[in-house]
Amino acid sequence: MTDKSDTRRVSGKPRVIVTRRLLPDTEARMGDLFDVTLNEQDKPMSRAELIDAVRSCDVLVPTVTDTIDRDLIDAAGERLGLIANFGAGVDHIDLAAARQRRIMVTNTPGVFTEDTADMTMALIISTTRRFSEGFRAVQEGRWSGWSPSAYLGHRIGGKLLGIVGMGRIGQAVAHRARAFGLRIVYHNRHPLPEAVENMLAARFEPDLDKLVAEADILSLNCPATPETHHILDARRIALMKQGAYLVNAGRGELVDEKALIAALAEGRLGGAGLDVYENEPDVPAALLKLPNVIAMPHLGSATEEGRGAAGEKIIANIRFWADGHRPPDQVLDTLI
Incomplete structure (x- = not known):
């Protein structure tokens, strides 16, 4: 001290x-x-x-x-x-x-724990259900009416949510995710006490690469440190499932934005929900042009x-x- x-x-x-x-x-x-x-x-x-x-x-x-x-x-x-x-x-x-x-x-x-966890959960739901694309269509006058095959997203119940960083915010996200029926796996420097894991129905995965490859939805909730800079780099993004989703309400420096943009543009990922960016307030135009991206102006604590x-x-x-x-x-x- x-x-x-x-x-x-x-x-x-x-x-x-x-x-x-x-x-x-x-x-x-x-x-x-x-x-x-x-x-x-x-x-x-x-x-x-x-x-x-x-x-x-x-x-x-x-x-x-x-x-x-x-x-x-x-x-x-x-x-x-x-x-x-x-x-x-x-x-x-x-x-x-x-x-x-x-x-x-x-x-x-x-x-800001509860507020940031709320934002994370909102991004998880909005990204997987393509709410941003639907909103833009209505706002821009491109919506032609209801269709059984339009803007199909994914049900999150039963999907596997991988949480990177299981501090206060990560645990609050897990608490919310459990209520939506998500299965929870987390990576952290150290596992949580067994009683907390049982309460959250969360499983510890010490191998980050394995968690990234296993998750249907990946949520980054760890701090920005030299060790976590680009923790999700091009190599790890390549490990993600085809059609998986990324949510980042932690810090922009956690993600290699260029690699993320490439994966989204190529259709390898289902989408991304972002509240933070590498060089705020500058957000790459290429990221904003992607239809499967929800970009928020760092509102996690707002x-x-x-x-x-x-x-x-x-x-x-x-x-x-x-x-x-x-x-x-x-x-x-x-x-x-």
């Missing part, structure tokens, strides 16, 4: 800079408690703006749209003591560099309840830190 010297007491209101717009109630509460600067335009901050921010604040509140790498952390002023991330994922933050500068990092774990709860966690983390106490959501060294 981070050394106790990383905590500090701030005299007066801590200087806080928030990189994106948050919910109004969260911003108002921050204004009452802290000396806060908000991003009124709600546009991703430029590199120069981020450098100016870390040089002048006690606390930076970034989101997944901000790259907090070693160079940025090295440019920080002596005041910066806390990076209070909005979101559970911290793959955009160089934790080792922060540790070396004795800058604490916190996140907001658990608040609920008022989840975003509000994340704001509450951030405020609590800042207050604990500013008072010289260890924040409840400190990111531990084990994640570095």
